[in-house]
Amino acid sequence: MNIYSRFAYIYDELMGDFDYENWFNYIEEIFKSYNINPKKVLEMACGTGNLSYYLGKKGYKLTCFDLSEDMLSKAYEKLRKFKNVKLLNQDMVNFKFSESFDAVISICDSINYIVDKEDLIKTFNNVWNHLEEGGIFIFDINSYYKLRYIIGNNTFVEDRDHIFYAWENYFDENTDICEFYLTFFVSEDGENFVRFHEEHRERAYKTEEITAMLQDAGFSRIDYFSAFSFDRPSEKTERINFVAIK
Numbered sequence: 001m002n003i004y005s006r007f008a009y010i011y012d013e014l015m016g017d018f019d020y021e022n023w024f025n026y027i028e029e030i031f032k033s034y035n036i037n038p039k040k041v042l043e044m045a046c047g048t049g050n051l052s053y054y055l056g057k058k059g060y061k062l063t064c065f066d067l068s069e070d071m072l073s074k075a076y077e078k079l080r081k082f083k084n085v086k087l088l089n090q091d092m093v094n095f096k097f098s099e100s101f102d103a104v105i106s107i108c109d110s111i112n113y114i115v116d117k118e119d120l121i122k123t124f125n126n127v128w129n130h131l132e133e134g135g136i137f138i139f140d141i142n143s144y145y146k147l148r149y150i151i152g153n154n155t156f157v158e159d160r161d162h163i164f165y166a167w168e169n170y171f172d173e174n175t176d177i178c179e180f181y182l183t184f185f186v187s188e189d190g191e192n193f194v195r196f197h198e199e200h201r202e203r204a205y206k207t208e209e210i211t212a213m214l215q216d217a218g219f220s221r222i223d224y225f226s227a228f229s230f231d232r233p234s235e236k237t238e239r240i241n242f243v244a245i246k
């Protein structure tokens, strides 16, 4: 089953609580704090372009990509006015560009969508190969704690005027994979509802696993923080932000 297909068209509405401008400011604070002044930026799994919009507006020479054509079509609506932004359909695991970048970014737990460890190793190697010497790689994950204890084996239901959805989750302790079963009912007129279903999978990674994979890929300095801060994550941190320097 395709993921982020029909969901793409209501994604922004459901992500209304996420402040992407604040996320963009955090990314720029990271650049500053690592003394890096990137010009060419690659954003992986850009989705509907919410962070890309701020990166484009600020004038970065931005290339962004996603696996879902539907997410990209929503991103195109936001990004087509920027001459400095390129939007492409590629896969994080085996993307290929003939240029390299000063910074590679991926936000909002997109990395957890890579559920095969070998694929994640490939992704990190690939990022390393596409970074300039001294370049920075910034990404966040849903923490192991969040996928195992907050999201895993829990059901969430939301009832809005014209969108109703149920999000049922199962965590498999043998594979560390959390399966999300999403059922949506969406209406244009508030009376007739169309039902559709998507199944997503995110893998829970421990910080030590990710750190080891980044080291193996060749990154020289690796840090991680409780997201939106520069603090050490606690046992119950839900979003962890990694920074790795080539």
Ligand SMILES: C[S@@+](CC[C@H](N)C(=O)[O-])C[C@H]1O[C@@H](n2cnc3c(N)ncnc32)[C@H](O)[C@@H]1O
Binding pocket: 003, 004, 044, 045, 046, 047, 048, 049, 050, 051, 065, 066, 067, 068, 071, 090, 091, 092, 093, 106, 107, 108, 109, 110, 113, 114
């Ligand atoms: C939670 S969304 C985050 C989107 C966006 N980064 C944001 O902040 O809103 C996860 C995104 O990862 C994309 N994705 C999942 N696996 C991918 C892969 N292997 N390569 C590229 N994109 C992928 C999905 O299509 C989706 O757009």
